[in-house]
Amino acid sequence: MNITASYIRRELQDYYTPQEAGNLSRLICCEILGQSVVDYYLGKDITLSAKAEQELQSLLRRLRNFEPIQYILGEARFLGRTFQVASGVLIPRPETEELVEIMLKEISSTSRVLDIGTGSGCIAATLAKELPGAQVTAWDVSEEALAIAAANSLALQVPVCFEQRDVLTYIPGVTERYDVIVSNPPYVTEAEKQDMERNVLDWEPSLALFVPDADPLRFYRRISVLGLEILEPDGKLYFEINRTFGEDIVLMMRELGYRFVRLQKDISHNDRFVIAQK
Numbered sequence: 072m073n074i075t076a077s078y079i080r081r082e083l084q085d086y087y088t089p090q091e092a093g094n095l096s097r098l099i100c101c102e103i104l105g106q107s108v109v110d111y112y113l114g115k116d117i118t119l120s121a122k123a124e125q126e127l128q129s130l131l132r133r134l135r136n137f138e139p140i141q142y143i144l145g146e147a148r149f150l151g152r153t154f155q156v157a158s159g160v161l162i163p164r165p166e167t168e169e170l171v172e173i174m175l176k177e178i179s180s181t182s183r184v185l186d187i188g189t190g191s192g193c194i195a196a197t198l199a200k201e202l203p204g205a206q207v208t209a210w211d212v213s214e215e216a217l218a219i220a221a222a223n224s225l226a227l228q229v230p231v232c233f234e235q236r237d238v239l240t241y242i243p244g245v246t247e248r249y250d251v252i253v254s255n256p257p258y259v260t261e262a263e264k265q266d267m268e269r270n271v272l273d274w275e276p277s278l279a280l281f282v283p284d285a286d287p288l289r290f291y292r293r294i295s296v297l298g299l300e301i302l303e304p305d306g307k308l309y310f311e312i313n314r315t316f317g318e319d320i321v322l323m324m325r326e327l328g329y330r331f332v333r334l335q336k337d338i339s340h341n342d343r344f345v346i347a348q349k
């Protein structure tokens with residue numbers, strides 16, 4: 072069978088915006104089916120074997136069911152590296168790449184770093200890779216996430232110490248100390264569910280996404296309190312946040328005694344990061 076990029080776009084057009092259908096069609100033609108970018112833009116035919124055609128139809132069916140392309144392919148990119156992902160972990164987001172870029176400019180290369188809610192391990196493994204002198208520990212409550220994060224750190228050949236911890240209940244050991252804590256915790260309120268795309272809502276793990284409407288700062292408060300115990304003096308805390316709660320998180324952290332608390336915007340001009348010093 073011969074297919075073209077416009078065939079793929081047509082198959083997806085009732086499910087995605089024209090831009091999304093175009094992006095998916097380019098990815099399928101160039102990255103999965105191996106068409107050159109020039110041939111793609113010229114709209115040239117791609118000849119598929121019977122088996123390749125079956126695989127393409129299965130891929131299109133999954134996309135029409137709103138399964139994220141990263142789960143279908145089993146991988147996602149994060150700051151230029153490939154991370155294994157599956158439906159048990161959040162797909163790394165560009166905002167989180169920005170957070171890591173900020174950290175790489177600010178933290179010492181020999182820091183003891185703790186990543187809370189590591190998911191795919193994208194933050195922890197990237198920091199360990201970029202800062203070979205750092206000691207990186209990563210927590211998650213999810214066994215499935217920890218298994219994927221461990222596979223990612225193995226693939227990148229970086230030593231990250233993964234531990235299964237529920238940050239909401241964990242009591243740290245008396246000698247446990249870090250120079251830096253980073254967290255992109257669950258921060259979407261139940262009320263925000265109605266505005267979410269189906270590819271997120273139907274496929275990404277609720278455990279990674281949601282907090283109760285009645286307590287949207289639950290993770291930020293708990294991690295900030297924990298930071299007072301386990302951060303060294305002058306230690307730093309880096310949060311990715313829900314843009315709606317920036318001022319609330321800043322206030323809460325100032326009240327707890329954190330210094331130099333700053334709210335920073337992401338590339339889309341949304342309040343997205345809170346950074347503070349103990």
Ligand SMILES: C[S@@+](CC[C@H](N)C(=O)[O-])C[C@H]1O[C@@H](n2cnc3c(N)ncnc32)[C@H](O)[C@@H]1O
Pocket residue numbers: 160161162163164167187188189190191192193194210211212213216236237238239255256257258278279280
């Ligand atoms: C928003 S995801 C972030 C994943 C990854 N750090 C990233 O930025 O792509 C939040 C993570 O927190 C984990 N998590 C949820 N509740 C937790 C808890 N009580 N203790 C520790 N981790 C938790 C989830 O399993 C999930 O992996």
